Amino acid sequence: MRSEEIHQRRVAAVARGVGSTLSAYIDHASGGTLTDVDGRDWIDFAAGIAVTSVGNSAPRVVEAVRRQVERFTHTCFMVAPYEAYVAVCEQLNELTPGGFEKRSALFNSGAEAVENAVKIARYHTRRPAIVVFDHGYHGRTNLTMALTAKNMPYKNGFGPFAPEIYRAPMSYPLRDGLDGPAAAARAIDMIEKQVGASNVAAVLIEPIQGEGGFVVPAPGFLPALAAWTRDAGAVFIADEIQTGFCRTGDWFASSHEGVEPDLVTTAKGIAGGLPLAGVTGRTSIMDSVHLGGLGGTYGGNPIACAAALATIETMRELDLAAAALHIGSRITTRLSALNHPAIAEVRGRGAMIAVELPDADVTALVVRDCHANGLLVLTCGTYGNVLRFLPPLVMPDDVLDRGLDILTTALQSVSK
Template identity: 75%
Template sequence: MPSSAELHERRSAVVARGVSSMIPSYVSSASGGTMTDVDGREWVDFAAGIAVTNVGNAAPRVVEAVRAQVERFTHTCFMIAPYEQYVAVCEELAALTPGDFEKRSALFNSGAEAVENAVKIARHATGRPAIVVFDHAYHGRTNLTLALTAKVMPYKQGFGPFAGEIYRVSMSYPLRDGRSGPQAAAYAIGQIEKMVGGANVAAVLIEPVQGEGGFVVPAEGFLPAIAAWTKAAGAVFIADEIQTGFCRTGSWFASEHEGLEPDLITTAKGIAGGLPLAAVTGRAEIMDSVHPGGLGGTYGGNPIACAAALASIETMRELDLAAAARRIEAVARPRLEALAAKHPSIAEVRGRGAMLAVEVVIPGEDDAAGPVPDPVTTAAVAKTAHELGLLLLTCGTYGNVIRLLPPLIISDEELDRGLTLLEQAFSTTA
């Protein structure tokens, strides 16, 4: 097997420079909460493929289901010749997503596709143009979803012009805005009414816990107030649960933490154990407002990905991975808070379930936006962690947040080892 150095040399000759990687090592295998590179080095996995392998890599049920499906057929295109697996995934989504009302789903390949189609559906259903999004949001890398995404580098720089009729308002960010949930919601709603006008809003699109924007958990009461205003305005409330969905935050969906029942919900990442699948699920009358043929795609709801999703959902139920996410938080949060007590550079520990983060700042320095972010130390801690054998990711509008996204099936020993390596990385760097 070629070494990582050899593979990197080959990569440099053929892979576009814009496609970057966090570590220079190349993976040969992964299972549980670890992965092994081609040089035989093992890493504790606190990334899970960016919250994708919630059930773990090469999960037995997923492997079995994929193998069986490949032997039957690999593709027909559901729009040409339908199959049961697509229908079964939609049945599961109708049962699992929040809200006791009739639902419909449409399946796609990626989170960006799901978000883009949710916007299409909302505009079609309401006959209105405007889409409201929030500071620090991340919704994808297509032209429309880049317009919805807040951060310029590395996502938006040089790729415009972007789609229009997108309006950005203030997000509840407790560390930085000092507002209660209702106060932050009132401020954001005031911006919408002044800049857009409620009668023009097709949809309000929000991540219940922001992902790439820094694992920002809005203050309690913010999300219900925004959802209530959206309903009163006759607009569609869309919850982007692409990173938060499928047990990641300690519930099947993060919307459940404050009793939200989104009109539409977008899912991807954790749905299919590592295979590409995404969905828009929502109220039947909204989803069915689109004419036949108005939604679809060649690979959307591919039978192999659907088989993997059904096996993943079965695994989540059987192992109660929502409870596993809460157990991870119960172990990790006290360790992170103890780490914050030792290192003044950690301004906050936040998150839900197995979606946890620490925000790194320059101690004692504040500006109009609150504690001054320290992306340099953040990057150094992450680099040191990688060198020690811990795979983790950074995020945040200011590049100063370290996030933890372990597979939900990670063992106690692996979790402990990963947290110890993170502590070591801070001790030697921050």
């Protein structure tokens, strides 16, 4: 088989530390389906980890990229600027939560966006400490590994890590049984006693945790944290890298509780699959950094910017926030109706849905069965016991339902 031939080449050429979920190698993708080089199909409940929300080859994105490639591929915005970078920043300033004046800067990846948000917060406050949360994930660079909670596979053996990172308890309703205000009070008490409010540069949190298990904090947790952060003179940073761009049924997950972050980090779904990331926030904070303090050779690449503008236009035209709500309702209705003894919880918002199972072994069995029958699913969670579903927001109902049929059969097989 062609996939096996490519895999043998991979073994000889690619570093062993780079893993893959599927053993097959993809040739093309569309309509919520991936097709490998041997002609086998998988229904895609991953979307490249919430990246291809508008599809793997959205027509507007394809055309925008083609036009830009023909004009120029790179100049470096810091050397010879171009309009598309400015236009993406304008869109981010408009779409991110908060009616205040904003500025944006563009980068290459989610981890790079997080690093720059931390840089900006520390520069603005002249304070060192960054508060993050149990189960949080923020990237694979040295600083973002320090910000990330889970050891394997992200941190193990890669230390020492960046200093002045402090971890607070997350609101995890299934496990802690606390309402939002009580969970926030617990976290704030820890911060005040172990860090000191006057030392905190920023509180950094995913409004819904991604790799940590799609943990949705109890209502009131995020607003209470945001209020305390501002009262402390610190910067409230929402890591919306996985939750952003219509994924949760709104443009950004912070909006579900009316939270207006000081800074928002974005990536993944921003550009239809091309590498682009951003930091957007209050003008007073973003513009506090000296000229030349932010940037990067490839940050805001013109091709990625063109793709982002086409992606945002597609999201508006197709109302993909509403599509995410529709997909999420369809998934949760099917899974909740199972009354499956192994399902501890079905949770999430919009088309960012997860199922928590008893342990990693059971979860691995379900994943293996799904993959064998043509459904690509991902796992997550500190304990490796969560199935996460991130279908493209343009997935047709019939494809979604076929995927849910495979998933249902896989779940029922483990109960037997």
